[in-house]
Amino acid sequence: MSAPGGFLDYGPDAIIMAGLTGSNWRLADYVARGGYSALRKILTERIPPTTVIGEVKRSALRGRGGAGFPTGLKWSFMPQQYQGDKYLVCNSDEGEPGTFKDRDILRYNPHVLIEGMAIAAYAMGCGRGYNYIHGEIWETYERAEEAVAEAYAAGFLGTDILGSGFSFLLHNHHGYGAYICGEETALLESLEGKKGQPRFKPPFPASFGLYGKPTTINNTETFAAVPWIINHGGEAFLNLGRPNNGGTKLFSVSGDVARPGNFEVPLGTPFATLLDMAGGMRDGRKLKACIPGGSSMPVLPGDVMMQTDMDYDSIAKAGSMLGSGAVIVMNDTRCMVKSLLRLSYFYYEESCGQCTPCREGTGWLWRVVDRIEHGQGRADDIDLLLSVSDNIAGRTICALGDAAALPVKSFIRHFRDEFQHHIDHRQCLVPAYI
Amino acid sequence: MTMLSPEALKKIDREVAKYPPGHRQSAVMSALAIAQDEKGWLAPETMDFVARYLGMPPVAVYEVATFYAMYNLAPTGRHKVTVCTNLPCALQGATRAAAQLKERLGIGFGETTPDGAITLREGECMGACGDAPVLLVDNKRMCSSMTPDRLDALVDELKAVGGADGK
Numbered sequence: 048m049s050a051p052g053g054f055l056d057y058g059p060d061a062i063i064m065a066g067l068t069g070s071n072w073r074l075a076d077y078v079a080r081g082g083y084s085a086l087r088k089i090l091t092e093r094i095p096p097t098t099v100i101g102e103v104k105r106s107a108l109r110g111r112g113g114a115g116f117p118t119g120l121k122w123s124f125m126p127q128q129y130q131g132d133k134y135l136v137c138n139s140d141e142g143e144p145g146t147f148k149d150r151d152i153l154r155y156n157p158h159v160l161i162e163g164m165a166i167a168a169y170a171m172g173c174g175r176g177y178n179y180i181h182g183e184i185w186e187t188y189e190r191a192e193e194a195v196a197e198a199y200a201a202g203f204l205g206t207d208i209l210g211s212g213f214s215f216l217l218h219n220h221h222g223y224g225a226y227i228c229g230e231e232t233a234l235l236e237s238l239e240g241k242k243g244q245p246r247f248k249p250p251f252p253a254s255f256g257l258y259g260k261p262t263t264i265n266n267t268e269t270f271a272a273v274p275w276i277i278n279h280g281g282e283a284f285l286n287l288g289r290p291n292n293g294g295t296k297l298f299s300v301s302g303d304v305a306r307p308g309n310f311e312v313p314l315g316t317p318f319a320t321l322l323d324m325a326g327g328m329r330d331g332r333k334l335k336a337c338i339p340g341g342s343s344m345p346v347l348p349g350d351v352m353m354q355t356d357m358d359y360d361s362i363a364k365a366g367s368m369l370g371s372g373a374v375i376v377m378n379d380t381r382c383m384v385k386s387l388l389r390l391s392y393f394y395y396e397e398s399c400g401q402c403t404p405c406r407e408g409t410g411w412l413w414r415v416v417d418r419i420e421h422g423q424g425r426a427d428d429i430d431l432l433l434s435v436s437d438n439i440a441g442r443t444i445c446a447l448g449d450a451a452a453l454p455v456k457s458f459i460r461h462f463r464d465e466f467q468h469h470i471d472h473r474q475c476l477v478p479a480y481i
Numbered sequence: 482m483t484m485l486s487p488e489a490l491k492k493i494d495r496e497v498a499k500y501p502p503g504h505r506q507s508a509v510m511s512a513l514a515i516a517q518d519e520k521g522w523l524a525p526e527t528m529d530f531v532a533r534y535l536g537m538p539p540v541a542v543y544e545v546a547t548f549y550a551m552y553n554l555a556p557t558g559r560h561k562v563t564v565c566t567n568l569p570c571a572l573q574g575a576t577r578a579a580a581q582l583k584e585r586l587g588i589g590f591g592e593t594t595p596d597g598a599i600t601l602r603e604g605e606c607m608g609a610c611g612d613a614p615v616l617l618v619d620n621k622r623m624c625s626s627m628t629p630d631r632l633d634a635l636v637d638e639l640k641a642v643g644g645a646d647g648k
Contacts (some may be wrong), residue, residue, distance in 0.1 A: 183607035224550030240506035373531035
């Protein structure tokens with residue numbers, strides 16, 4: 048991941064991750080590369096909050112955590128006239144298998160997130176904010192703690208920021224091992240000191256969020272894009288990508304590539320280009336399949352991926368979703384039954400147990416895939432998997448149910464012959480496997 | 482009543498101060514992590530102490546401790562090693578790494594070596610898939626790109642040194 052000159056190489060078009068060496072994460076380094084100028088500009092010129100939100104809307108920035116919801120629109124849902132406490136929450140609970148981009152923002156450029164959150168807090172009138180960080184990346188959490196302390200000391204956080212009268216108190220909160228807390232209402236429950244079980248929506252967080260108060264939750268990368276948008280204008284950000292798909296996006300490329308890693312590319316970049324950036328296929332093997340948006344999104348055959356561009360609308364058209372931007376690449380030695388088995392176990396393990404279809408269904412899916420993989424599959428097992436999936440998806444409080452069902456349905460849709468072979472011949476179709 | 486050290490309480494107070502007045506419960510996850518760092522695991526009396534300290538019903542603390550995977554609800558070896566075996570890591574050698582650890586330690590997932598040095602666990606996504614094989618030592622130290630040689634060196638190191646509590 049390193050380039051000449053000691054810079055980390057996120058690609059030539061990186062904006063959030065440009066100019067990073069891995070060690071220049073401190074506030075002084077960030078200020079030296081122009082950091083906190085967007086916040087300073089907004090506060091000193093007293094730019095109206097609605098203007099800030101308008102700029103974010105113009106940028107076509109969409110949520111980078113998985114859902115791709117338009118950020119400016121989400122911000123406009125917050126009640127502007129509300130007189131009580133309002134909260135801003137950053138979702139850094141990055142645990143979607145294949146995703147490891149927010150960790151790089153937090154450890155290599157934490158102040159871009161802090162500045163983005165301060166701007167967002169100003170735009171929505173939030174006095175307090177929390178950054179919920181995945182518990183497994185403890186060293187990164189400690190760095191985020193140091194960065195926040197630096198920002199308080201320099202007057203970019205706290206009361207009366209830069210003499211503007213605007214106050215914003217930001218703190219980090221760590222998780223401790225629960226995938227479900229990446230779901231925004233489970234995350235709020237967890238922030239309140241409870242087990243992370245999702246809330247029924249509506250009411251949505253903008254009206255009933257943290258401690259029952261209006262709250263906006265965005266992903267780390269979403270906030271990290273905001274300073275650039277304010278500095279260069281929403282139009283310029285939009286023009287980096289494609290209509291309705293503004294800006295650059297960090298893609299985490301993992302699996303059977305020569306150089307797994309994060310790459311920040313303009314939305315609309317061809318998958319083939321991204322694959323090249325990751326060094327191509329490891330050992331020169333053939334691309335068999337790819338999950339383009341994190342383990343919860345449908346898998347696509349390799350030849351479909353090679354024709355697909357990496358933006359929300361193009362990937363949706365190809366039959367999957369951009370999700371969190373986690374690109375899991377699989378080569379021609381991979382058994383799709385065994386691959387699905389590991390994912391199905393994950394959703395079974397991580398189901399919070401609140402909704403019956405998910406609590407029971409994820410275990411059922413796992414056990415059926417397990418028996419197919421181990422030569423015990425029954426003739427009607429494929430139909431059974433599809434039926435169980437259909438009876439989970441759309442019938443639960445949160446999207447984990449859908450996330451468990453989508454891989455099953457897509458693996459069967461595109462690789463049904465492998466499942467059938469396992470059932471008919473009690474052995475694997477591919478020559479080698481993981 | 483099992484007390485925590487003054488240092489641990491100071492750390493918990495620092496966490497409590499992050500939240501608005503009246504919301505001490507928000508600090509329960511960090512308080513339990515701090516208590517676990519000191520005690521090695523969360524005995525019922527430790528959880529009861531945290532409950533009293535934060536003004537929560539004990540059952541609300543048990544709910545949290547049992548919900549999140551990184552809390553130890555029973556004593557572990559001097560070190561806990563958690564290996565991610567999820568699909569992206571598996572594609573990059575995690576299955577091999579897990580097998581090597583099991584063979585070298587002579588134990589399976591969820592077990593502790595007879596000398597009490599290491600408890601081995603299977604983990605879920607740690608958000609570091611690009612660095613696979615990835616494992617966590619004692620929840621807080623992430624070890625990346627674990628080749629066979631690096632795994633052997635890590636086991637040697639963990640077998641040789643005591644845990645944070647000097648056991």
